[in-house]
Amino acid sequence: MALVRFSLLLATPVILLAFGACGSGSSLASNVNADAGDEAGDEADSGIPCDATGVSKGPWTLAMTEASITIRWESCRAGAKGDVIVSQENAQAPGMTVTSAESPYTVSTTYAAPLNPNAPPDLAGTYYMHDTHVTGLAPSTCYTYALAADANRKGRFCTSRNAGDPIRFLAIGDTNPSLGPATTNVLSHVLPMSPDFIVHVGDIQYYDSTVETWGSWFPLMQPMLSAGAFFPAIGNHEAEKSTEYADYVIRFFGGAGFDSPMPADSGDQYYRYESGGVWFFVLDTELPLDANADQTKWLAEELADASLKPGYRFSIVYFHKPFVTCGDTGDNPDARAVFEPMFTQYKVPLVIQGHMHGYERFTFPGLTYLTAAGGGGALGDVSANISRAECSSRTTFGRFFSGTVIDVGASTIHGVTIDDSGTTQDTFDVAVP
Ligand SMILES: [Fe+2]
Numbered sequence: 001m002a003l004v005r006f007s008l009l010l011a012t013p014v015i016l017l018a019f020g021a022c023g024s025g026s027s028l029a030s031n032v033n034a035d036a037g038d039e040a041g042d043e044a045d046s047g048i049p050c051d052a053t054g055v056s057k058g059p060w061t062l063a064m065t066e067a068s069i070t071i072r073w074e075s076c077r078a079g080a081k082g083d084v085i086v087s088q089e090n091a092q093a094p095g096m097t098v099t100s101a102e103s104p105y106t107v108s109t110t111y112a113a114p115l116n117p118n119a120p121p122d123l124a125g126t127y128y129m130h131d132t133h134v135t136g137l138a139p140s141t142c143y144t145y146a147l148a149a150d151a152n153r154k155g156r157f158c159t160s161r162n163a164g165d166p167i168r169f170l171a172i173g174d175t176n177p178s179l180g181p182a183t184t185n186v187l188s189h190v191l192p193m194s195p196d197f198i199v200h201v202g203d204i205q206y207y208d209s210t211v212e213t214w215g216s217w218f219p220l221m222q223p224m225l226s227a228g229a230f231f232p233a234i235g236n237h238e239a240e241k242s243t244e245y246a247d248y249v250i251r252f253f254g255g256a257g258f259d260s261p262m263p264a265d266s267g268d269q270y271y272r273y274e275s276g277g278v279w280f281f282v283l284d285t286e287l288p289l290d291a292n293a294d295q296t297k298w299l300a301e302e303l304a305d306a307s308l309k310p311g312y313r314f315s316i317v318y319f320h321k322p323f324v325t326c327g328d329t330g331d332n333p334d335a336r337a338v339f340e341p342m343f344t345q346y347k348v349p350l351v352i353q354g355h356m357h358g359y360e361r362f363t364f365p366g367l368t369y370l371t372a373a374g375g376g377g378a379l380g381d382v383s384a385n386i387s388r389a390e391c392s393s394r395t396t397f398g399r400f401f402s403g404t405v406i407d408v409g410a411s412t413i414h415g416v417t418i419d420d421s422g423t424t425q426d427t428f429d430v431a432v433p
Helices: 001-012 027-043 182-194 214-225 243-252 294-306 335-344 389-393
Strands: 054-062 069-075 083-088 094-098 101-107 123-133 142-147 150-158 169-174 198-199 227-232 271-275 278-282 312-320 352-354 359-364 366-370 394-398 402-408 412-419 424-431
Touching: 001 198, 054 142, 054 150, 054 214, 054 243, 069 142, 069 150, 083 123, 101 243, 150 198, 169 182, 169 366, 182 214, 182 402, 182 412, 227 278, 271 312, 278 294, 294 335, 359 389, 359 424, 366 402, 389 394, 389 424, 394 424
Parallel strands: 054 227, 169 198, 198 227, 278 312, 312 352, 352 366
Antiparallel strands: 054 069, 069 123, 083 094, 083 142, 101 123, 142 150, 169 402, 271 278, 359 366, 359 394, 402 412, 412 424
């Protein structure tokens, strides 16, 4: 499916924006040529650097439930220590040791960042993914963990909250940490608020910025990865290069949701998860969104199913390409017509979207749209299409980098949007339906 999607995108003529703004068409095309050069120059395994710990990326956590979590990291050689020590946060009791499963994965193509010699190239070769499925955890409880191979490789996560308990999460998107200090600065202001988990609305990493590789991305994003379970949506920049989607995005983040309809490595990623009686539905806007699309049917069925679960409160839906925006990307009135009746029927008061590099909040009757795409990608023109009908409902907007920390309480969803200088740019409350 990723290859089909890639081919379709290549057929779309879009003007290339410098440094990786969200338009994808010719930026993808330009990378086809870049890929050709990369591939020609790196036919053989280039020799993957590997320190004594054997750990090359991570760790991070995925697929949180009330009782379990997946801890994942990458090793650069076989047989690295695979244990993880998991402890209750702020508890004195000794932690439990959990063993990971190691599985080799061979990456076919080397990619580099042509304008950033300090970005480690993503080298072709064999890597060893470690997955640790930790079970038997307590609900509504936060834990810390550290790798036995390197105690400095560590993090925290919280299990899903009991229905009705407050939850806190971070919403961020379009993160391009190697482009400048914006991503790191935003994270430095929002992560100390200790979100339970991370909602990423897509465009996780940007080869298109020409200064970023996954090798440069991971160390800069480790504070976020260590903060809580990571639940990304798929953006258009997840398939910038011909093998990126499978070799990087799915290898790292496949299986993020605990009941994805597809196998973790299938290449299609829409999924759902739950905390505190709030269900989160993650759509893939690179896939069809019409009324007869598989994903649309899936959402209708899964919303209906979730709404019947004990403790169901409401749902939050998020995805990459916006349904509403006044900025310099497309909107999607057709998708609104398909999805908004579902949002009303099954109590979806909040939709979070990305792609338009900036910040917007729209207030419609019973439904708030948030554009949380100020995660570090080059900022766009947030009012380039101000004549669109939805712009009369745009409550707040700004051309700034940001992350939004969202608290779900008993009667409100409270959001605080903080920019890269630590300034609060927006606060809002959405009534719980
Ligand atoms: Fe995008």
